[in-house]
Amino acid sequence: MDGWKPAERTIDTPVLLDRAVEIVEEEGFEVRVRNPGYALLRRDGKQFTTRGERFPLELALAEGDSGMFLQLRYDGFVLFDTGDLDELADDLAEVVRDGA
Numbered sequence: 501m502d503g504w505k506p507a508e509r510t511i512d513t514p515v516l517l518d519r520a521v522e523i524v525e526e527e528g529f530e531v532r533v534r535n536p537g538y539a540l541l542r543r544d545g546k547q548f549t550t551r552g553e554r555f556p557l558e559l560a561l562a563e564g565d566s567g568m569f570l571q572l573r574y575d576g577f578v579l580f581d582t583g584d585l586d587e588l589a590d591d592l593a594e595v596v597r598d599g600a
Contacts, residue, residue: 506573507589510566515600517563523599524592529559537563542575559592568596 511520521531521539529541541559556575561568572589 506571507585508572509570509589509593510564511568511570511593511597511600512566513568513597513600515568515596517561517568519600520561520568520596523596524559524561527592527595529557532558557588570596 517537517539521534521541524541525531527543529543531539532542533540539561541561543557543559558573558575560571562571563569570589570593572585572592574585
């Protein structure tokens with residue numbers, strides 16, 4: 501991660517990793533790495549933009565004892581963040597929670 505801290509969420513609703521991956525794939529993410537209990541996904545975007553949702557994103561999903569762990573970060577250097585990353589993480593966590 502370059503330039504900005506990741507946004508992290510814990511989804512306490514029971515959801516299987518396979519189902520969570522399917523849900524975020526519907527949101528435009530593609531699997532880059534898949535291991536038991538862990539998936540790393542990426543969504544393409546524009547390198548030069550003022551809106552966070554248009555920037556390339558990297559999403560990590562991991563199964564844990566307390567639920568699904570979600571970490572969202574910009575996939576590239578970001579000079580500043582206007583709160584878009586936190587909003588996107590909230591939205592993705594809600595979509596996964598609702599789709600469980």
